[in-house]
Every structure is written in C-alpha cells, then in structure tokens.
Amino acid sequence: MIAAPDRTPLPREFFDRPVLEVAPDLLGRVLVRNSPDGPIALRLTEVEAYAGEADPGSHAYRGRTARNDVMFGPPGHAYVYFTYGMWHCLNFVCGPEGIASGVLVRAGEVLEGADLARTRRLSARNDKELAKGPARLATALDVDRALNGADLCAGPEAPLTVLAGTPTDPDLVKTGPRTGVGGEGSVHPWRFWEANDPTVSPYRAHTPRRRRT
DNA sequence: CCCTTGATGCGCT
C-alpha cells in the first residue's frame, strides 16, 4: 500500500537552503496551481538547478536586471520568464537571499485536474505529455508572467503552492547535465529526475540556431 | 525512431 501524499504546504525554510540541496528534494513534491478555471495538482518528476551569479547557465549570470529581479529576492517565490517568443518557464527561487539561485520546474505527472490541463494542451497525445517539458508544464498550468514573484508559501489556496507530497526515494533520483545549456554551464550534473518515470522530458544537448533571414 | 526547421517576442550587448 502506498502512503497518501502529504498535503501540507512546504514552508519557506524548505526553499531557504542551497539550491543543490533543494532541487533533488523537490522530486515527488506536489505543485498545486489554483487558476480561475480550477485547480491542477502536479507531482514533480524533473527539475534543474541554477546556482547563482557564478553559474554561466543562469539568467543571473550577468547580474541583476529587471527581468531576473525576483531571483535576487527572498526564497519561496516564483520566477517566471518568457522565452523563444512564445513560451513561459517556471522556477522556484531558493536561498539564501541574495544568491540569486533557482530551480527550473521541467516536468511532472498530473494528479488532479487532467481535464483542465488537456484543454490547454491540445497537442498532447497522451496525459504523460501534458507537462513533459518546462514550457508544456507552464502551459498546462496556465503559468505566465502574471505569476512572476508569486509567493509559494502563502497557503494552499494561493495561485501557486508546493505540498510536501511523497518525496522520491533518493536511490531513484538521477542526475545529469542540464538540457539546452551549453558551454561552461553544461559541465555540472544539475538536472535531477526520477528514474523510470514516463513524464520526464527527453534530454536535448544545446544546439545554437541561426536566425531566419 | 531520428533529425531538421519554422514559429515567435524580447532581453541584452
């Protein structure tokens, strides 16, 4: 028998730790998105750590700007950015404050609200694909820049919350280089996922693309 | 399955 997931929201102290400690600990936790259309609960299966201004793969690498501002703020908040002209990606800001670290939420398994998620992800061929990839996940959960800076620790009825869930067995946590991160940023195994989980996104190496003429 | 390419807005140099 499987223990019921813990519905207790994670406290701010959870996020107020070094990002490389928080990232693997997020696997198996349950992200709840309360949107005007209804709630969706997502069990996290894949994340990536972005570790401060010294990390060349991080948006914080070139210092504080209007875009990455919330990364420099207190832990336990959402950092949402817009990329490739059409997609959003969701991060959890981690501590300590001022280090500008975050965890990119890359994939998960929809536990509740699959009907709603399907209406936002019409191209998904099956439910495993609803949140297989960071932009798909944000689309399924209706996450956009309106949620940038949202407090993850404001309670279970807040727009975004992370419940304790059932942490993934550490023996099942796999690590590898981050997807789509090139150069110096690719040397660290800062991608974390749950072994044998069908909702984890495929790894893709960094591929520079030339703009259309 | 694999690989290639187009779509699309904007932050930053």
Next chain:
DNA sequence: GCGCATCAAGGGA
C-alpha cells in the same frame, strides 16, 4: 541585431 533554460510538425529510415 543575436540568441534564447522550447515545442510541434514534417520527412526519412
């Protein structure tokens, strides 16, 4: 202007 923490469709094997 360049390049991006991406996705979906299309064609070949």
